[in-house]
Amino acid sequence: MTTRVLLNLVHPIFEKSWANQAMLEAIQDLSYVHVNDLYEEYPDFFIDIQREQKLLLDHSLIIFQHPFYWYSSPSLLKEWQDLVLAEGFAYGEGGYQLAGRYWLNAITAGAAKESYTPHGFNHFSTTELLRPFEQTADFCGMKFVEPFVMYEAETISHRAVEKEAQRYRDYIESLAHSLDLFSDINEEEAS
Amino acid sequence: MEEAGFLYQAFVFLAAAVVGVSIAKHVGLGSVLGYLIAGMIIGPFALGLVGHDVDDIMHFAEFGVVMMLFLIGLELQPKKLWNMRMPILGLGGLQVLITTLLLMLLSLAFEMHWKMALAIGMILALSSTAIVLQTLSEKDLLRTDAGKSAFAVLLFQDMAVIPMLTLLPLLATLPVETSVSVGHTELEAWQQAALVFAVISGIILIGRYLIRPLFNWIARTGLREIFIATSLLLVLSITIAMEKIGLSPALGAFLAGVVLAESEYRHELEVGLVTFKSLLLGLFFITVGASINFEILMQSPWVILLLMTTLIVIKLIVLMLLAKQFKMSLIENFVFSFALAQGGEFAFVLFIFAVQNGVLTEEIVSLLTVVVALSMALTPVLLIICQKIIVPKLSFGKERREFDNVDDGDTPVIVAGYGRFGQIVSRILRSQGFDTTLLEYDAVQIDLVKKFGTKAYYGDVTNEEVLRVAGADVAKMIVIAVGNQEKSLKVIELCRKHFPHLKIYSRAKGRREAYEQKKAGADFVMRETLGSAVILGREALMGLGYRKYQAHRTATAFYHYDSQHLEDLAEVWGDKQYVLKAAERAEMLEEVLKADQRGSKVMRQAWNTPVSYEEEEGGESVTESNKDDKQAPDNKGSEESS
Numbered sequence: 001m002t003t004r005v006l007l008n009l010v011h012p013i014f015e016k017s018w019a020n021q022a023m024l025e026a027i028q029d030l031s032y033v034h035v036n037d038l039y040e041e042y043p044d045f046f047i048d049i050q051r052e053q054k055l056l057l058d059h060s061l062i063i064f065q066h067p068f069y070w071y072s073s074p075s076l077l078k079e080w081q082d083l084v085l086a087e088g089f090a091y092g093e094g095g096y097q098l099a100g101r102y103w104l105n106a107i108t109a110g111a112a113k114e115s116y117t118p119h120g121f122n123h124f125s126t127t128e129l130l131r132p133f134e135q136t137a138d139f140c141g142m143k144f145v146e147p148f149v150m151y152e153a154e155t156i157s158h159r160a161v162e163k164e165a166q167r168y169r170d171y172i173e174s175l176a177h178s179l180d181l182f183s184d185i186n187e188e189e190a191s
Numbered sequence: 192m193e194e195a196g197f198l199y200q201a202f203v204f205l206a207a208a209v210v211g212v213s214i215a216k217h218v219g220l221g222s223v224l225g226y227l228i229a230g231m232i233i234g235p236f237a238l239g240l241v242g243h244d245v246d247d248i249m250h251f252a253e254f255g256v257v258m259m260l261f262l263i264g265l266e267l268q269p270k271k272l273w274n275m276r277m278p279i280l281g282l283g284g285l286q287v288l289i290t291t292l293l294l295m296l297l298s299l300a301f302e303m304h305w306k307m308a309l310a311i312g313m314i315l316a317l318s319s320t321a322i323v324l325q326t327l328s329e330k331d332l333l334r335t336d337a338g339k340s341a342f343a344v345l346l347f348q349d350m351a352v353i354p355m356l357t358l359l360p361l362l363a364t365l366p367v368e369t370s371v372s373v374g375h376t377e378l379e380a381w382q383q384a385a386l387v388f389a390v391i392s393g394i395i396l397i398g399r400y401l402i403r404p405l406f407n408w409i410a411r412t413g414l415r416e417i418f419i420a421t422s423l424l425l426v427l428s429i430t431i432a433m434e435k436i437g438l439s440p441a442l443g444a445f446l447a448g449v450v451l452a453e454s455e456y457r458h459e460l461e462v463g464l465v466t467f468k469s470l471l472l473g474l475f476f477i478t479v480g481a482s483i484n485f486e487i488l489m490q491s492p493w494v495i496l497l498l499m500t501t502l503i504v505i506k507l508i509v510l511m512l513l514a515k516q517f518k519m520s521l522i523e524n525f526v527f528s529f530a531l532a533q534g535g536e537f538a539f540v541l542f543i544f545a546v547q548n549g550v551l552t553e554e555i556v557s558l559l560t561v562v563v564a565l566s567m568a569l570t571p572v573l574l575i576i577c578q579k580i581i582v583p584k585l586s587f588g589k590e591r592r593e594f595d596n597v598d599d600g601d602t603p604v605i606v607a608g609y610g611r612f613g614q615i616v617s618r619i620l621r622s623q624g625f626d627t628t629l630l631e632y633d634a635v636q637i638d639l640v641k642k643f644g645t646k647a648y649y650g651d652v653t654n655e656e657v658l659r660v661a662g663a664d665v666a667k668m669i670v671i672a673v674g675n676q677e678k679s680l681k682v683i684e685l686c687r688k689h690f691p692h693l694k695i696y697s698r699a700k701g702r703r704e705a706y707e708q709k710k711a712g713a714d715f716v717m718r719e720t721l722g723s724a725v726i727l728g729r730e731a732l733m734g735l736g737y738r739k740y741q742a743h744r745t746a747t748a749f750y751h752y753d754s755q756h757l758e759d760l761a762e763v764w765g766d767k768q769y770v771l772k773a774a775e776r777a778e779m780l781e782e783v784l785k786a787d788q789r790g791s792k793v794m795r796q797a798w799n800t801p802v803s804y805e806e807e808e809g810g811e812s813v814t815e816s817n818k819d820d821k822q823a824p825d826n827k828g829s830e831e832s833s
Binding site for chain 1: 744747748751804
């Protein structure tokens, strides 16, 4: 196992999203990231549960990269949660197998950061709006790390998008090192 | 052995049919040839398992031909028949006329009396309805232009038998003790005509107004065998009536079929009769094979072979010129002409009749009978030669102009085969702005889709040049939607060899065909029935009370796992372990469907039970407060919204 980071890409119209393409582009050469394009894998929403669970078990940091549809995610990610985070796997008897792993939401939002404040038209911060994910991770014993948010993803210049994408890459790199994702690999190699 | 009972005879014929036809089919010769060869082998001149009473059996078996025409009539609504009047009268009429004249001239060259020559010309101008139609339908050619035209000609010939029977006694040159005739030729001509008119009107009127209530009444008994018996009785009555007045029973049956084509019992009639028809027709072919007189053939083989060749060649030439005149495409022309270039079963009857009436001598007739029978036996062979050798030759090389010039060649997708299947694929692609070049080999289909404003091109996709003209060099993909495995494989191989950049998406009949296509190099193979069967399965589950989503999931699961298994098993396809592995997989699939995670157990809603990871692990104080939040979600929600 060489990849330690699983990037679940969840975007129904990825081909038209500059921001998400740029983000993916930016991390393309990180050899320890495994990209799993959910809409490409499951166009009919027929999720291969065993495959998804195995991918989770094989990785330490799980990224969910998605647009911030209706203050949440595209529907396939919800279906993914309902099916993959099953009893006996993610929780309940024989569950909690994901405990100790890290959960990261990497989202692209159309509006500006100011709108996600009590006086902005979106009223709540993205941190607050992402609480269901945070609580889900928490319930499964996973550690929810500070989300990555690209604001105004559709309106900022290409250059700005690329800059944001670079920030995304840096964030993942820093997480990869600070979270000590490679420790058990080193152990394996040592033994 | 010849006196042996009915059961023994039935045994011989059935055994010959089973052995002969199954072998012929497996080596690709078609059933007709199988029957004919089986007949020759059991006939009096080879094994002698059946005796000289073959003629009687043949007469009985001709009933199969009658039934065949009845069934064809059932498929042909009067309107369609009316639309065919031009080919029937024009093509058929000219064929009979010109062939008769040419054969007559040839006979005159042998210093025959002109009356004899005319009789021979007329009789030999006829072709074999039974062999032609059976062979064409087996090859799926009846719906093509060639098939339809051939049918039209045969229909005219059947009608032409009537005046021939009337005319023959007038051509007598030899002394006969008593003039024998079929039917009521001793009647005055006008009486005869009136009788014919009466019987035909009778058939039409009865078919129109009496048969329906009759079948309705019979159908209500709920006894299938009585229904079938009634159907048989109907055809039999027509046969007897027609024979009584000296008309072709096949023609009468055909007429009755047409009259009944619009009745609601049409399909019942078809289903009831089709087995009898096939068996009797088979028996008929066997008797044709058995009646070939090898003694005469052996006595003068060269004469007979020469006569037969002459007959076939003359017929071919006439047919080809006519087909050209009627603007058939070259390939259709060849199929049409090769199909009809033989003598027919009517010749046997007419020859005997001619001898009885002192028109022809016994000697000539026995010779010509062999010629006709041989030419009939040769028809399936001729058609095979035509299809396997001549047509492919035509498609290649210089005759390319025969195909439509494809003008929008620069399209990204070629769709080969524009039937129902290809249409759906193409419409989906076009809806997304992809241009598709449509190639179709069935002229009828092309005309049909033209009415809906779609242009499909006539062309044989198994021809490299046609593919090239359609833009295979620049296209990105070819969709092979032809429903013929042999052709599909050929196209796949052609594309792999000459257009390796093309993505090949192809349609397969079943698993076996799918494996073969994969092996040949197709990128994606779809079994043609899988999608629709899965959807039907899904709907069936719904019909049994499943909620739609669960039905959908089960069907989708089947689709995914079955497709995956196909991929996996493709590697062992052909090996001994295949069957074992396939059975294993099938079992696995059932297990998976039974245990579909979403449906099998009601999801325990984790967030409603106050046990989370921390508590399981000994608990941290944080979760307590979380729990409180969760227990009053409604309050919180209303606070927020207010």
